[in-house]
Amino acid sequence: MRLDYLTIFPEFFDVLGISLLGKAVDNGIVDIHAHDLRTWTHDRHRTVDDTPCGGGAGMVMKPDPWGEAFDDLLGADPDPSVHVVIPTPSGTPFRQDDAAQLSHADRIVFCCGRYEGIDHRVIDYASEHWSVHELSLGDYVLNGGEVAALAMTEAIVRLVPGVLGNPESLSEESYSQDQEGLLEYPVYTRPASWRGWDVPEVLMSGHHGHIAQWRREQSRELTRRRRPDLLTDE
Ligand SMILES: Nc1ncccc1[N+](=O)[O-]
Numbered sequence: 184m185r186l187d188y189l190t191i192f193p194e195f196f197d198v199l200g201i202s203l204l205g206k207a208v209d210n211g212i213v214d215i216h217a218h219d220l221r222t223w224t225h226d227r228h229r230t231v232d233d234t235p236c237g238g239g240a241g242m243v244m245k246p247d248p249w250g251e252a253f254d255d256l257l258g259a260d261p262d263p264s265v266h267v268v269i270p271t272p273s274g275t276p277f278r279q280d281d282a283a284q285l286s287h288a289d290r291i292v293f294c295c296g297r298y299e300g301i302d303h304r305v306i307d308y309a310s311e312h313w314s315v316h317e318l319s320l321g322d323y324v325l326n327g328g329e330v331a332a333l334a335m336t337e338a339i340v341r342l343v344p345g346v347l348g349n350p351e352s353l354s355e356e357s358y359s360q361d362q363e364g365l366l367e368y369p370v371y372t373r374p375a376s377w378r379g380w381d382v383p384e385v386l387m388s389g390h391h392g393h394i395a396q397w398r399r400e401q402s403r404e405l406t407r408r409r410r411p412d413l414l415t416d417e
Contacts, residue, residue, distance in 0.1 A: 184288065184343055185214040188332060189252050190295040191231055193217035195329040199336065207346045220244075223251035232298050241299035249294065249305040256292065257313065265290045265313040269306060270331035274319035277335055279358040281318060285335075286342035293336070295328035364413055368401035 188196050196217035200208065207213040221229040224247075232242035257265060266288045270277075285291060292313075294301065309315050320331040341347055357367040371382040385397045406413050 184212070184340070185290050186216070186336065186340075187256055187290075187292045188215075188217040188295060188329075189220050189249070189256075189292065190217065190327075190329055190332075191220050191297060192295075192327070192329055193219045195295075195333065198333065203346060204337065204340055207340060207343070210345065212343060212345050213340055218252065218256070220248050220252060223248040223255070235299060239299070243299050244296055244301040244305075246302040246305050246308075249301065250308065253309065253312075259312070261312045263314050264288070265292065267292045267294060267309045267313045267315045268332070268335065269294045269296065269301070269309075269315065269317045270320065270328035270335065271296065271300065271317050272319050272322070272324050274317035277318040277320055277331075277338070279338070281316070282335070282338035283342055285316075285339045291339070293328070293332040295332050297327040358413075362402060364415075365402040365406040366410060366413070368398040368405065 190196070194217075196215065199205070199215050204213065204215075208215055220231055224230055231244055231248050233245050235241065235243045266285060268285070268291055270293065294305070294309075306315060306317065318331075318335065320334055325331060342353065344350070347353060354362075356362065358364055371386060375382050375387060383397065385393050388394070403414075
């Protein structure tokens with residue numbers, strides 16, 4: 184899987200060289216390239232933004248640098264197997280299913296906007312050539328798409344075979360299908376008693392059926408309290 188990041192702050196993506204994702208890069212499972220969008224500017228000030236047509240506060244990212252970056256990175260031939268992800272607060276909510284779907288992609292290009300956003304014609308142009316996903320991390324506003332791109336990257340890449348040491352751990356996570364899409368149950372480890380708090384007895388019983396039942400009940404109760412929207416049968 185090749186991941187490209189178009190951004191005016193490429194140093195944001197240095198962090199991807201750390202830990203699990205760093206190992207995935209070292210193992211050649213993932214190939215990461217961060218690009219400074221100003222590479223594709225030609226004026227002395229390396230300008231990437233301009234005032235919004237129709238007025239309003241703030242600045243909008245000019246289309247030219249994006250178009251030239253696309254030309255260099257992707258060429259002009261349409262290829263639906265290339266996924267262009269635009270993190271934006273106006274996108275559809277990014278969910279575990281999106282991470283799962285994108286984990287099968289061979290190529291993902293993250294377009295990280297700043298300011299008031301990217302000239303919409305960039306998205307229109309990209310949509311004619313590649314598979315475009317305008318995705319939101321949540322209902323809040325960040326200063327740009329970089330932090331969201333990092334979060335989406337981690338959610339996607341950890342699902343790529345060979346990246347996680349123990350793929351088993353994927354099946355018992357929140358939102359995973361094996362968990363019926365419910366929130367993950369509370370977890371415990373040693374010591375059995377800590378500052379007056381004990382590990383639930385059932386988890387020390389060694390009775391796998393009872394443990395599985397307790398965990399299912401905990402997941403459903405937690406989901407009912409915190410995320411009733413995830414309960415499909417109630
Ligand atoms: N919430 C966001 N704010 C700015 C850029 C991107 C965002 N997002 O959620 O992907």
